[in-house]
Amino acid sequence: MFSKKKKKNLVPEPPDYGPEDFGVDVIQPKVEELKQVKDSAAQSLGPTPDMFRQRSFKDAFKHSPEKPVFIKVENFKQIVETIIGVEKKLDELEQIISKLQDLKQAEEEKMNTWQTEIQDIKDKLNILEENFSEKV
Numbered sequence: 166m167f168s169k170k171k172k173k174n175l176v177p178e179p180p181d182y183g184p185e186d187f188g189v190d191v192i193q194p195k196v197e198e199l200k201q202v203k204d205s206a207a208q209s210l211g212p213t214p215d216m217f218r219q220r221s222f223k224d225a226f227k228h229s230p231e232k233p234v235f236i237k238v239e240n241f242k243q244i245v246e247t248i249i250g251v252e253k254k255l256d257e258l259e260q261i262i263s264k265l266q267d268l269k270q271a272e273e274e275k276m277n278t279w280q281t282e283i284q285d286i287k288d289k290l291n292i293l294e295e296n297f298s299e300k301v
Contacts, residue, residue, distance in 0.1 A: 236244070
């Protein structure tokens, strides 16, 4: 009585295509040829940049506690002088930034003062304008 009706397939089944229908037999030899060209180019160009990729900065200066690090005295003196120079430059930069912040604050105060004065002048002009318009 209440049997399920079979649904009709409204979309036809796609045809069964093979690799020859898409030209795979033509593409495959070209892929092999490109691989050979790539390999021969890699051999003729030599090492790639990936081969020269260095470790990260942190990794370059990490060492295990068991192994001592040896530095020439000349290099050590140069490193210490460089560090002292960098510290001096950082102190100078902090002073410059402090001065710039002071200048910025003074500039903002001056701008606020000028805005207040301009507003006062506008108010006085409006009062004068009202007075003249009443008398005319």
